[in-house]
Amino acid sequence: MTGARADELSRLAEVHGVAVSYSPAPDLTVTVPASAVVAALGALGVDATTPEAVRAALADRERALDARLLPPTVVHWAGDTHDPAALTALPPGTRVRIETEEGEESYRASAPLVAGLPLGVHRVTATAPDGRTGHAHLVVAPDRLPAPPGRSYGLLVQLYSLLSRRSWGMGDLGDLAELAGWAGRTAGAGFVQVNPLHSAVPGAPTDPSPYRPSSRRFPDPVHLRVEDVPEYAYAEDRERLAGLLERAARLRDAVLGEGALIDRDAVWELKREALETVLAVPLGPGRRAAYDAFRAAHGQALDDHATYCALAETHGPDWTTWPDGLRDPRSEETARARTGLADRVAFHTRLAWLTDGQLRAAQRVAREAGMPVGIVHDLAVGVHPTGADAWAQQGVFAAGMSVGAPPDAFNARGQDWGLPPWRPDRLAACGYAPYRDLLRALFRYAGALRIDHVMGLFRLWWIPAGSPPTEGTYVHYDAEAMLAVLALEAGRAGAVVIGEDLGTVAPGVRETLQRRGLLGTSVLWFERDWTGDGRPLPPERWRADCLATATTHDLPPTAARLTGDHVELRDRLGLLTRPVAEERAEAVADAAEWLALLGSLGLVDSTATGPPGTDEEAEVRAVHRFLLRTPARLIGVWLPDGVGDRRPQNLPGTWAEYPNWRLPIADREGRAVPLEELTAAPRLRALLEVFAQLRAG
Known part of the structure; x- marks a missing residue:
């Protein structure tokens, strides 16, 4: 060049x-x-x-x-007494018309042009003296996102792994409500954080990763507790339902008693068949009114999602292989297919409504149990390229691109997540409508929202199709607009937002997020004095505006980290890049440094005896006492840590080598622990007693 x-x-x-x-x-x-x-x-x-x-x-x-007179989207923070720069730069004599979300119009010709406007996304039309006209979406947002209501602790869990003796082979929304009710009332927890519950790409085998969904806007009905659907009691074919319950019990017992992996596809096969029977029951007048209101609230997006699901049943889940006319959601062929598949479209529409209802019910249970936050939902970075959102929203996705990460100290080859990115120009042109609608849908049932890879609000690493992750580049988004929309929708819902900001973060990003009220994520093993001697960061030096945890779903459970079992696992799978002796020595030294700091602070139980590593339960509790010593507004407890689980739920860099996203919560011997035993486990109760001073309510 x-x-x-x-x-x-x-x-x-x-x-x-x-x-x-x-x-x-x-x-x-x-x-x-x-x-x-x-x-x-x-x-x-x-x-x-x-x-x-x-x-x-x-x-x-x-x-x-x-x-141009105006950019496509303009942001005004409600606490700012000045007009946005884009409006102050208008030529003298420009006349401005503003139409609010509510349809009210006003004309303004002098500053301040935005004074007195309500929060919302409004339309601005500017007409200059020379006749030029410009249009913009004006986002008026609160200065900051809602803050957590006091300090609290909560449980972190992958919902599918939380099986009860009533579930059908994987954890469901009934289990979530049970856990939230118990955790709030008995353990004084302030929240329960779960994995993304987005709709998965249909078909078998389904990608088990909750972070590569078909749709982020609509939840997956595989999480339904079928027996909690009101129409279940009135279904006529009781023999068929009884047979399905028996098969579900065998599936559940295989996981809980025989060491089987969670089989999402098998679970959905049973639930789908049961729901076909249940949804044949007509809705009563009140339920019908609620259903109609849900359809009206979600409009075209819901119709598109249900249509995709119906078409996928006929043509397969990859819309890029469908007949030409069906690849366009607005084509005449798709309209005809939608009419011809009306019964199946209605079926999937009902499923979305039922799942939304059970999600909102779980949040109600959490709040009624005294939780100040309730259920924390997880927003994945993007969607599967062949799924419902990618089909319905083709105009806002960048064709031929995939999101990932550049090479870094942890992965010299970079990462390709296989997710098509949103186009920043198209988002701005439509006033961030897909983003706004997505957030509004999630906040219907979320007390708080965790945003995976929150740095994506600022920039994303785009990788051209066919290229390795090393040959990508960053594409920037209008972070101010993305944050303003987030603040607007979170403020309307009164919901807290947590950003997963682990790894490489561009300068100024964390400061901007903190200024706007987004909490960060701090994980114990990564909190070291990286600008100094590299030693573990003492508790008083941790940031306050964060969710502090000992581990995550992508990392070893705390017991495995303390004992070095995670090194043995990676060695067995052939994942180590250095001799096992070196890896083991580094892991031992890392744990020893942290245990030494915990000991110096007097955080290890007085009943603990022997050298470090000999009283695992006491050391796990000490780790969480340390988290309590930090100023973190929220503290998360990885639920499997409460029973000594050694296995990570996801082992990055593996696919067939490790059963990612398919493991039930298990004890230190690897025996699956059902919800009923989990909540009664002395080890979990002793761990949660560490947080007695943070009891909710």
Whole structure:
């Protein structure tokens, strides 16, 4: 690439938010391949394949920016007494018309133009003296997101792993409500955090990862407690339902008593058959009114989701392989298919409604049990490229691109998550409508929301199709607009937001999130003095605005970390990149440093005897006493730590080698522990007693 062309390509990339380099460390700058820049621009509708195309595209973009009166989306924070910069830059004499969300209109010709506007997303039309007209979405957002109502602790659990003796082979929403009711009333917990419950891509085998869903907006009916559906009691074919219950019991008992893995596909096969029978029961007048209100609230998005599910039953789950006309959700062929499959579309619409209802019921149980927060739901980074959202929202996804992460200290090859990214330009053009609708749907039943890879509100690593993760580039989003929409919808719901900000974070990101009231995520093993001697960070130096935990679903349980069992697991699977002796020595030294700090603070039980590592339960409790010593607003307890589970729920870098997302909660010997035994376990009760001073209510 010549110097002149490189400079023009860099300028073109800059005006479209595409990075030509990035800094993984303060003293290191990495130049991304020009091919990645060209591909990212192409996914944004910009031709940069030749020097002439780059020059023409740059000239077009600069002319468009010079001519426009307003950007597509403008943000105003409610506490700011000044107009947004985009409005103050309007030519003198410009007349502004504002139409609020409620349809009220006003005309303004002088500053302050946004004074007195209510919170919401409004429409602005500006008409300059020379006749030019500009339109924008105006997001008026509260200055900060809601803060946690006091300090509290809670339980972290992957819902599928939480089987009760009433579930059908995997944890369900009835189990979630039971856990929340017990945790709030008996253990004084303030919240229960679960994995994403988004709708999975249909078909068998289903991708078991909850972080690569078909749809993030609609939950998966596999989580339904079938017997809790009101129409279940009135279903006519009782013999069929009894047979399904027997098969479900065998499936559940195989997991709880025989060491079988959770089989999501088998669970859904049974539930789908049962729900076919249950949904044949007509709705009563009140239930019908509630159902109709749900359909009206979700409109076209719900219709699209149910249509995708119905079409997937006929043509398979990969919409890119469907007949040409059906690949377009707005085509005449799709409209005809929707009519022809009306019964199946109605079935999937009902499932979405029922699942939403049980999710909201679980939150009600949590709040009635005294939890100040309740259920914390998890928002995945993106969606599966062949799923419902990618089909229905093709206009806002970047074709030919996948989200991932560049090489870093933990993964020299980078990561490709297989998720198509949203186009920032299309989001801005529609006032972030898909994002707003997604958040609004989740906040219907969430007391708080955890956002996976929250750095994605600022930028995402785009990888061109067919390229390795090392050959991608960052594409930037309007973080102010993304945060404003989040603050608006969280404020309307009164919900707390937690950002998963682990790993490499660009300068200023954590500070911006903190300023707007987003909590971060701090995990014990990563909290060291990285700018100093590298030793464990003492509790008083931890940040307050965070959820503090000992581990996560992607990391070893605390007992495995303390005993070094996680090294043995990785060695057995052939995942180590260094000799096992080196890995084991490093793990022992790491644990010893933390145990030494815990001991120096007097946090280990006085009943503990022997050298470090000899009283596992006491040391696990000491770890959580340490978390309690930090100023963290929220403290999370990984529920499997309460029974000595050694196995991570997900082992990054594995697929067939390890049963990711399919393990029930188990004790230290690997025996599955049902919910009924879990809540009575002396080890769990002793662990939760550490937080007696934080009892909710």
